[in-house]
Amino acid sequence: MSPATPPKSSFLAALMGLPRNVWHSIFRNPLPSNDLERSSTSFTNFFLHIHPVKVHKNSLRPTYTFGLGLISFFLFVILIVTGILLMFYYVPSTTQAYDRMLDLRGSVAFGTLLRNMHRWSAHGMVAMVFLHLCRVFLTGSYKKPREFNWVVGVILFLLTLFMSFTGYLLPWDQLAFWAITVGTAIAGYAPIVGKDIQFLLMGGTSVGQEALLRFYVLHVAVLPAILTLMIAIHFWRIRKDGGLSRPEDADPKITLEPMESAGAPKASVLEPKKVYGFQGLVRGPLTKVGQVPDNTVFSWPNLFLAELFTFVVTLSAILILSLLFNAPLEEPVNALHPPNPAKAPWYFLGLQEMVSYSAFWGGIGVPTIFVLLLLGAPYLDRGPKGVGKWFSRDRLLANTIFITFVVANIIFVIIGTFFRGANWAFVSPW
């Protein structure tokens, strides 16, 4: 039992030590100066333990990943923060939404900047997620054991597009209205369920108040929740699949024989508990500590500094873009007169160009085949070779098919952007 009143000196000492003690109760490690502290810093911190204590050097090579996935995630974070702030001033009503856009420009402090940041981050996220998808394909990173994480990634790409599509209607300007009119009509071409999906999306037979409210709910609640969950699964699986993909020769082979002089390997070596290695390499057959040359470095500071750098660059780029260029806002909705030509955002223009040939094949058929091919890629292409290298010769066929699809889509986007004028007639930009 302690005395009712502690000696004055020790109470004073506690008071003096209060800030320090509180600080150390929150941050249990000093700034690391040795390997043990480096390990425990990333191991005991809630935010840092998303990464293993040590990462493979290959994961840190900028020219391997170009940080594309990370940039996508940081853009998503910027989108959430700016999006929540914009929600304070937005009203999903056909009579008010457009005025609120004007208010953001005219009377809300930082309103223009926040809207610009939200718009450019959204464009950036679509681009970065797509480039990330290309990187993963062209380095063969979807192969075993990462097949399902690739599937999650493809779903994330589609969710990103849908996120962008639902956000498009909210300003309630001409572009918004006609893009959504066309987009929901494309959904209506889907076999059997098409008309029902279209009706559910619009909450009626035409784009109006119900559609605006529905898209708002999807945009600010339903899709962000699904996206966040899928991102968590995506990240979790990276860890469980042994970190980022890397070439086979990046890891030295582990052989069982020369482990000890005495005869056959002991059964204990193969026990599953040994699998939980120091490096978080859950999939590895054996713990590698002390047996092989170490190709890993400590996450603190190597990985965390690289990520901080990426974040600062991403945020700076978005800030600069937002200060230089204003997010477009067209005339308020006029349901009677579509703008001519009525164009979707650039990343949907390839789709719109295809749709101008055939609504079903351009809007439903070809995209569905493309998505199914993407989803099926890791289950159709089972060859184990060529993982972890850009444009590996072992993957010439797969990469060629993929690049053909990508280039075809880019060509459609370019035609839709620059070569289409009034009534979607072919025009020359020169």
Add this chain to the structure above:
Amino acid sequence: MAVNLKRNSGEDSDGGKTSRRRMLGWLTGAGLFGSAGLSAVSNFVFIRPRATYGQPQRFSVGKPEDYPSGTRAILAARGICIVRDGARLAAISITCTHLGCTVGAADTGFACPCHGSRFDQDGNVTGGPAPRPLPWFQITLAPNGEIEVDKDIEVTPGSYLTL
């Protein structure tokens, strides 16, 4: 683990306890997943509106005198074009059959600004991706002498109302 061992060791060696337990397991699973499925379905029923707030599909567009012979009047708010040819009247849809944009009047008929579909004076497709001609709607003369259009009833293109 113990259950597995029992299963492997032979069926119902414990006097039917295993199969009863499995049966209960199946029932529990079916109950849980069935409830989840029903909840999902009821969510869809909930978000599917029973009443919509759009415009009426059947409306009056004024007297025949408002449309002298040769008129092709686009009533954009109603989504139709009233055509008067001598004593004949017709209502042609101006909602593009491709993806629902509003078509505008062009020299040769109608043209869509979204994906370049073109139609002739009667709404037949003459170019672009539109899969069907523009529909014609039923047009009648109400007892009070006003023209009434019903967008829920399509008629064969070329069937006019003769005054």
